[in-house]
Amino acid sequence: MKLGCIADDLTGATDLALMLARGGLQTIQTIGVPRTDLDLSRADAVVVALKSRTVPAQEAIAQSLAAAESLKKGGAQHLFFKYCSTFDSTDEGNIGPVTDALLAFTGSDFTLACPAFPANGRTVYKGHLFVNGVPLHESSMKDHPLTPMRDSNLVRVLQRQTKLPVGLVSYEDMEAGPAAIRSAFAREKAAGHRIVIVDALNDTHLRAIGLSAADLPLMTGGSGVAMGLPAAYRQSEGLTAATPSTGFDAPAGRRIILAGSCSSATRGQVQAALDAGLPALKLNALDLASGAMTAQMALDWLKSQPGSGPALIYSTANPNEVQTVQSRLGRMHAGEIVENTLAEIAKALPTLGFTRLIVAGGETSGAVVSALDVDALAIGPEIDPGVPWTRSLAGNDLALALKSGNFGTPDFFLKAWNMLR
Ligand SMILES: Nc1ncnc2c1ncn2[C@@H]1O[C@H](COP(=O)(O)OP(=O)(O)O)[C@@H](O)[C@H]1O
């Protein structure tokens, strides 16, 4: 295994797995630390999906180290810590504390941090993160239900989360190409910096980072920064490219969309599905808390829907609604209530004949997939940048599209099905 990856949420893991698979690496994604009986011998890359983005920092560290240990035992030569392209975190973590712990684990004293993903509008310039050209703190991420991002300066954001000195390798070095980037890493290291935020405005920068950083014991970032790794491995070790998948065979069965993301892209996708007349049920978090709505009621509703087309169950709400709910229930508790309900609904889906699922939201996907008895995923074709179809490798036979909250075109919930055979 060339690369062992630890992702802090499930949709982030599929995003990274897609990037590596598209680059020609045989890639398997596991849900949590791989089961010991899972055959990973043919994988060039294994991506372990955790649910560690918003748990207490000590727990995130423990989960990440357990994953690192297992990947190392599986033969991983390098580690990659994947977090969100919008750097979702709080001053308590978990990007800083997990990076610190993984650096110590690898016995290394230097790594980079770069969430850039230009295909999805995320760029880093002079250490500031932009989302579709808007500074992070002015983007819709300022209202995220769990990790509101109110500072665009990533050096500052990360420095609040780690005691290790954070530096910056900026645009000018990126423009000068791989050799200059390597010199910039050496310069920053000599200056005492242990983690460097790296600028990247386009895919050329990302590929150059891959070539410059492929030999680091640990890399950290969004999926974009992994773009150059497959080519770098091929160059250094003659690794042959696997053919990325195109068509996709999915198990026969009914279709459903579960949306627990309140991000702006998902809000648009829910609206497009409603406009198209999909049968839809909205879960109101306050009703769930009071018992006025339950998972069983949602399942009863689902059973009464026509089997021919997809149905939508969503808790997606605008920032005002979310704020009202959170002021009554508390931020984390509100999130848990919704996640638990969607997970309870998901648990019943296979027996009701649902085999093709779209799930919107990272935390939501984590909760839903752990309820579905799925341990590992094969990566299929890309629906939109960062979102592939996947198929379970054991347990319930399911086709799953696990969509990051802010990814995908407005018609994602309508068009994704067309790729399934
Ligand atoms: N109506 C709502 N009110 C409050 N919290 C909600 C609501 N709907 C969903 N949530 C919670 O918001 C969080 C969304 O996070 P996530 O699923 O990761 O989405 P994203 O990918 O957009 O970040 C989840 O914990 C979810 O349970």
Ligand SMILES: O=C(O)[C@@H](O)C(=O)COP(=O)(O)O
């Ligand atoms: O890097 C990204 O943006 C995604 O891969 C990701 O991690 C998104 O997380 P959610 O928005 O919580 O789905």
